[in-house]
Amino acid sequence: MESKSKDLWVLCETNEDGTAKNIGVELLNPGRRLADKQGGKLVSVVIGYKTDAAVKDVSTHGADQVIVVDSEEFQRYSTDAYVAALAHLLEKYAPTSMLIGATPNGRDLGPRLSCHLGTGLTADCTALDIDEDSGNIAWTRPAFGGNLMAVILCPDHRPQLGTVRPGVFKKPEAGEDKAEVIREDFHVEACKIRTSLLQVIREEGGEVVDLEGADIIVSGGRGVGGPEGFGVIRDLADALGATVGASRAAVDEGWISHAHQVGQTGKTVGPKLYIACGISGAIQHLAGMSSSDVIVAINKDPEAPIFSVADYGIVGKISEVVPALTAEINKAKA
Ligand SMILES: Cc1cc2nc3c(=O)[nH]c(=O)nc-3n(C[C@H](O)[C@H](O)[C@H](O)COP(=O)(O)OP(=O)(O)OC[C@H]3O[C@@H](n4cnc5c(N)ncnc54)[C@H](O)[C@@H]3O)c2cc1C
Numbered sequence: 001m002e003s004k005s006k007d008l009w010v011l012c013e014t015n016e017d018g019t020a021k022n023i024g025v026e027l028l029n030p031g032r033r034l035a036d037k038q039g040g041k042l043v044s045v046v047i048g049y050k051t052d053a054a055v056k057d058v059s060t061h062g063a064d065q066v067i068v069v070d071s072e073e074f075q076r077y078s079t080d081a082y083v084a085a086l087a088h089l090l091e092k093y094a095p096t097s098m099l100i101g102a103t104p105n106g107r108d109l110g111p112r113l114s115c116h117l118g119t120g121l122t123a124d125c126t127a128l129d130i131d132e133d134s135g136n137i138a139w140t141r142p143a144f145g146g147n148l149m150a151v152i153l154c155p156d157h158r159p160q161l162g163t164v165r166p167g168v169f170k171k172p173e174a175g176e177d178k179a180e181v182i183r184e185d186f187h188v189e190a191c192k193i194r195t196s197l198l199q200v201i202r203e204e205g206g207e208v209v210d211l212e213g214a215d216i217i218v219s220g221g222r223g224v225g226g227p228e229g230f231g232v233i234r235d236l237a238d239a240l241g242a243t244v245g246a247s248r249a250a251v252d253e254g255w256i257s258h259a260h261q262v263g264q265t266g267k268t269v270g271p272k273l274y275i276a277c278g279i280s281g282a283i284q285h286l287a288g289m290s291s292s293d294v295i296v297a298i299n300k301d302p303e304a305p306i307f308s309v310a311d312y313g314i315v316g317k318i319s320e321v322v323p324a325l326t327a328e329i330n331k332a333k334a
Contacts, residue, residue: 223278
């Protein structure tokens with residue numbers, strides 16, 4: 001497929017109530033930079049039902065143009081309906097590239113869309129840029145178990161498609177609402193939708209841990225020494241109003257649930273403050289937290305690799321340093 005423009009598209013996933021999911025707004029941040037470098041418009045594509053709030057959200061967060069497909073059949077995600085709508089739009093407008101969130105739905109949608117359009121897809125990206133020589137998007141993603149970062153180009157096919165992990169980029173600042181809104185009246189014949197959602201069963205007692213939305217995270221690793229070691233981590237988190245995170249080692253030991261895991265096979269986070277306690281700083285952990293604004297590392301080993309990414313480092317034992325920090329914070333709050 002030939003591109004008709006240098007525009008860069010960002011898919012804005014919507015919730016069932018028509019509001020935008022965070023990822024659709026976050027992606028406007030790298031989207032702006034890439035669109036400017038490509039010399040095209042930044043276009044947000046909103047698909048859902050009763051999407052006015054989502055359209056306003058992306059319009060005030062930097063989109064130059066918003067293309068909207070709003071109809072009851074898009075209230076809930078369906079592979080067939082969403083692929084049909086997006087393929088129709090991409091064929092009609094033929095932008096040069098599109099970013100999709102690497103959410104469960106985005107991971108389902110991206111490969112099917114790329115297959116439908118006969119183009120490539122780079123999945124699960126953690127960094128994006130433009131390759132200076134070719135002008136293609138340089139999609140960066142972890143490879144070989146996170147031991148190296150692969151930079152992937154899609155030189156021969158358009159559009160260039162990629163899914164991008166939630167939490168890697170911060171939402172751009174809100175500003176003026178000056179986007180042009182185009183409404184597309186698109187419907188899918190019912191017989192083309194091969195699956196339907198019969199029932200939503202919510203897991204009872206399943207822990208919900210909002211690491212991706214947290215401003216402050218206090219994480220514990222194998223260095224906490226056992227499940228009871230998370231007591232001092234929780235105390236510090238409570239004092240700071242923070243969310244508790246963990247390394248995979250602590251999760252694998254069964255000291256804390258997987259919902260708390262940060263890293264390549266856990267959540268990617270970007271808080272204002274990340275405090276890593278007893279975490280060595282393996283590349284797979286760093287892959288999930290190194291874009292935090294300020295990183296504080298507490299570790300008894302002065303040579304621990306975590307100190308190479310930390311803004312502040314404290315060499316010492318968790319059992320001494322963490323309660324002392326908590327006491328000081330509580331004192332300052334009082
Ligand atoms: C495919 C793959 C995916 C992975 N995905 C992830 C992932 O998503 N997230 C993740 O975290 N890991 C992941 N890992 C595992 C990763 O490689 C490391 O094994 C893991 O991060 C180590 O966890 P840790 O730092 O808690 O433990 P360790 O590496 O054992 O480090 C413990 C640290 O605690 C310090 N310490 C010990 N006692 C104390 C004390 N009393 N006070 C202060 N400090 C102390 C030690 O000096 C050490 O630095 C993955 C690995 C693979 C192969």
